[in-house]
Structure formats: structure tokens, C-alpha cells
Amino acid sequence: MCGITGIAALSTQANINETDVRSMLPPLRHRGPDGSGVYVDPSRRIGLGHTRLSIIDLAGGAQPMHNEDQTVWVTFNGEIFNYLELRETLLKADHSFHSHSDTEVIVHAYEQYGDAFVQHLNGQFAIALWDGNRQRLLLVRDRVGILPLFYTRQGDRLLFASEIKALLPQLSTAPSISPTALDQIFTFWAPRSPNTLFENIFQVTPGHMLTLENGRLHESSYWDWHFPEQDDYRRDSDTELAEQLYQLLADATRIRLRADVPVGAYLSGGLDSSALVALICKHSNTQLKTFSIGFEEQSLDESVFQQQMVAHLGVENSRIISLNRDIAEDFPATIFHAETAILRTAPAPMRQLSGLVRASGYKVVLTGEGADEALGGYDLFKEAKIRQFWGRHPQSEWRPLLLKTLYPYLETSGTQAKAYLRKYYSIGLDNPGQPGFSHLTRWFTTAQCKVFFSQDLNAALREDAIDRLTGQLPPAFGQWHAFNKAQYLEAKTLMGDYLLCSQGDRMLMSNSVEGRFPFLDHRVIEFANRLDPRLKMRALNEKYLFKQAMKNQLPRQIIERHKQPYRAPDIPAFCSAHPPAYVDEMLSEEKLKHYGYFDAKKVGFLLKKARCGNAIAYKDNMALVGVLSTQLCHYFFIEQFSRTIRATDGACSSLTSH
């Protein structure tokens, strides 16, 4: 895994120079501590930069890399897991290779297949490819958004990089925070691609390719989640399908173990990571090292299940306990790396975990990310299914009571609480066929955090975030099964724009660790998308077929365990007896008013409530974390802009040390 940067000329007047490209590399050193390189083409139309974390072909994989006659150049972040097979194919087609790296495969695959080369790649990637003959630049991001790629126009130049902080040295002024992005974050938990937190800074949408030719930018989609129209599902027997799924997962795991350095795995104790670790043990000979996280708060801690799997499979395990204090102290650095406002602290412990991986001498880990989206695991999918079921008979007394199986706290509030339950979960029930029905309760709960927006911010909002999203869905969306609609929305909002970025790549790469995700192999997704939804959720049994596929590899307790969502303490992390000083500073009336995004009085009430220990509602927790992280983003990337572009990683230390 690596960091990539570059500058392209948007007009004939613009000349690219090497110094400018080099200025973008230091902010990406954490993504590539093992080396760096720059290429500027002779006509000065393009400059490509690269910082390297060496994993495959340690001696020969330096970048930017070129083809035989040096007309095609590439700078690439990621892994092409099928590079050995592709290399064979390309060798037969008379391409000659001068290295054994997966990067070179991209160059020759482009020569062979043109823009369709990306269809031949199985992997995770952000690629900038320059075709000197055609004077044409391609910026490509992997199918689901595992690796990041940002860009912005600056005068008559296009700047692009793996992280926003690498664009900053080439900007003449600090960026500004986009009201639209804040609206999206305080609804969907993240800005929606191609938006970022910042005005005029964009990301290449997952599964898209951006082409620059003759000074014009053109974006196209080369892959998306597709589902069959209703009833056109795979027809094999359940047993056959479970076997096919197992074989596919085994292969997806096998090719992700390809590396010239040792590979570890995250083990949460849940079904997905346990299944993954079992697959790795079964399909590799090396002694596997696993990494786990625990919490001081018992309700969030899964240590018992982690230990069970460690014993069952005989793997090595290292673990850390994430203390509330650690989360608060590391939160500024977490936000500095995430480069966006977030509503949960959950990324912070993930950063601690990647720190443990790095300190243990590892730089690659496999994780179970993506199984819930592809194979149907989330409670939200169950909630949507129950609400659909209820929507067919809205007057039913007992149908909504099924929701209690999902949310045990509804049970504790007694049978009479059903009036509340009815009211709260009946949102949109008059039209269960509407796009977004599955996600309405989450989106509306989250959007209540917008009560803290300042008048100025509210005045700057033009369009409702939910309307905008539902207006941009693919034409076939309306023909899909309700379950598949929910999967699509989950994959395209939360997973692609939040889990894989703020909680995934950024937290891993901030410690120079590469994550690999077998469940997000596009063959697994495409296979799962063709399954009858009842094989993903049988009645209310989630990931049914996946459990069938894995049942012989795992202890029964793991298979039958009630799913526990990964969460970290939010408000409790910041409301200990001695919170770090920045918390008061960033949430002070003065700073809130100065930055202008939030209503200082309302935030004051929230803070007071939080400090009394009374803020138990999800929305209070999300609001406080959202406000604090927005303030931190403004601090790092706007107020301290000139220091941040000089100091890069050091910029966040000044805030955490006092």
C-alpha cells in the first residue's frame, strides 16, 4: 500500500514542475515510509508522485513505473491480487516485464485492453495512469472504495492525491468546509462521493474512472452493485450454493495472502472475522498472528469470544484494551487522518489497533469488513424487513413488537412502551415502497443532530440530503427486492463513504498498515447479489447462507451468537474526570462562534447534559462527536492551514500535548 500524488495540466499554458509534485509527498509519508519517486513527462503536461510501503517485489517495485517504451506511466496505491494470473496472460500476449511487481501488470493490462483494463483487475486500488501518446490521464478507484483518491482544480492544474492533506501544499488558500457535506454527514454519517468535507475538493467515486483529455474531465462508472430484478435469482440448492460460496471465499482469502511480508488478521470475536481467520488457517501454512481490541466498558467488550476463537484455531493473538482516556487523547490525530467530521469515535480504537499491528512488526492485515453488506448481516436489514412486514398491515398490534428482538432496551421498557415503539418506528410506513424506506429511521434520528447547526449554516443549506440521494439512485433500483435496496444503500453510503475510509484505510494507513478484505472481492459481491434475499436473511436469521457455508469450520457458539455491532464509547470518552484540554477549547463558546457552524448556546446545553452523565440517547452522542470533530477539522485544515501544510503529521501534536 502506498500514497500517490500528481498534477496535470488543464490548459496548454500550464507547465508542471517537479518541485510542486515533490511538495505533495511529505504529507503522505505515513502511507509510504519505505521510499518515494516522482516522474514529470518531457512535455511537462503531467507529474506523478509516489510514496512506497513495500509489500510485493521489495527490490523491484519502485514507482512511478512505465511500459517498454516509456509511453505509459503509472502511480498506484493498492494491490492487484490476481497479478500472477494476469501476468501469465499478458506474457502470452508478448508483453515483457522488467519487475515482478503487481504495478507493472497495470501498465501492460492497459496496453492490452485499453480503458477496460480495470475490468481485469481483482483488487483494491487507486491508480493514476498517464498515456503519453494520447496525452491522456486516467484516475481510477477500486469498485467499492477501499482506497482513496481525491482531486481538485487549482487554476489551470488538476491536483490529485491519496489524501486531502497532500493537496494542501499546492493550494494558495485554505479550503472551506462545505455546508452540503455537513448536511450529509449529519444524515448519512459521511459526505457522499464525490463530495468531501471541503468545498471544491472531490473524491473519485468508488467504481468510477475519471478521464482528463484535452483539458476536459469526464467521469464514468465501470462497476456498481447490481441486483437481479425480482425472482431472477440463482436456482441451485441451498447446499450447492453454500459450497459455491465457501469455495469463492476460500479463493478470495487465498489470493489476499499473497505478499512478500508476513500477513496478520483482525479478530473481533464476531462471525465474520472468526470465519475469516478459520479460512486463513485452512488455506495457508504459516503461523497466523491475530490482533484484537477490548474495551474497559464491559457492554462493548468481546474478549470472551476472541479468546474462544484463539483457543479453537490455535492462532497467536495480541490485544490491546482501548481505554476511554486513550480515545479522547487520540481523537485529534484520528480526525487529522480521517480528514472529515465523524459522528462516532469508533475509528479511534481502530487506529490504536493498527498501531499494535505495526509495533508487532506487521504491515498487512486481513479483516472481515464487508461481510455484513454483501451477505446480509446488519440489524438495520432486519429492522427494515420487520417494518416492511408491518407496513403490509399497519394496524397490526403485534407486528411491530418483532422489533423488540432487535433492540433489547425496548423490552426493558415494558409492554406498554409499544405506543412509543409504534410511533418511532412507523416512519414512512404509509409508503414502504419508497426509496430509502429501509434507512429512514437511522437517517431521521441522525438528522436530529442538525438541531445544533447555526443559523448561518442552516441558511446555506439548499437541498435536502435524503431527497438528493434518492434522486440519484440507479434506474433499476425500483425493480429490486426491498432487501437488496437496503443493501445497496448501505454499501453506497455507510460502507463506501465511511467504514472503508474514516474507519478503514485512514486508520490503517496512519500507522502504515495495509488492510485486505476478502469479503469485498468483487466475485463474492457479484455472487451474493444474485442470491435470493431469503438466503441472506432467513426469517430473522442473518447471513444464513454464509453460516451454512462456514458451519463446519466454527464453534457453534460463534455461529449462533447474537450479532454485536462494533461500537466504542462516545460521550463517556470525553466526559471523564480530567478530559484533555482541547475538548473545552474546541467546544468553548468563543471557538464555536468563531468557526460559525454550530449554535454555541445549544452545544453548551448538550455539553452540560453530557457532563452530568445524562446524555444517553444515540443522537446526543452523535451530536457531540460530530460537533467536536467538525471543530477539529476547521482547526487543522483551515485555522492552522499554513502550519498544517508545513508540519503535516506534527500538526496535531500541538493540540494533544497541552
Add this chain to the structure above:
Amino acid sequence: MMKKTIQHYILGNLLFTEDESALQDGDSFLDSGIIDSTGVLEIILFIEETFGIKVNDDEMIPANLDSVDNLAAFINRKQAIAA
């Protein structure tokens, strides 16, 4: 006095404001969207701690809890029974 205490709590802790015009005594908390399913628990904790009553399972209904008026009437009834 009791209504003022309740109103003050709802304003500061659920509406995050001291603007008294933001909440009328008869306003439904559910209809105005100021509480969700965890918000009910917050209100119950508040009245139990502040007014020394215990809310039974079968009393957790909007008729008792869903506005300042409803809350005040409910608390009065409970205190009268206890006294």
C-alpha cells in the same frame, strides 16, 4: 412550579435551549420529534429522581409522559397515591 421544573428540564436537555417559547405545556414530545425511544428513558429517569416517584412498566404510555401537561398530571396522581 412543577410544570416549570419539567419545562426547564425538557428545554435544556431535549431541545437544548432556554427559549421558553420553544415548548408549550400541551405540545406532544413525540409529534414534535424531540424524543426518540431512548428519550423516553431519559424523561423517566428525570421524573423518578426529581419527584421521588417510581414509574411502573404499565405506566410508560404517552398519556402519562408525552407532554408537560401529561407529565405534571401523572406526577401529581402518583404523589397523591404515595402520600
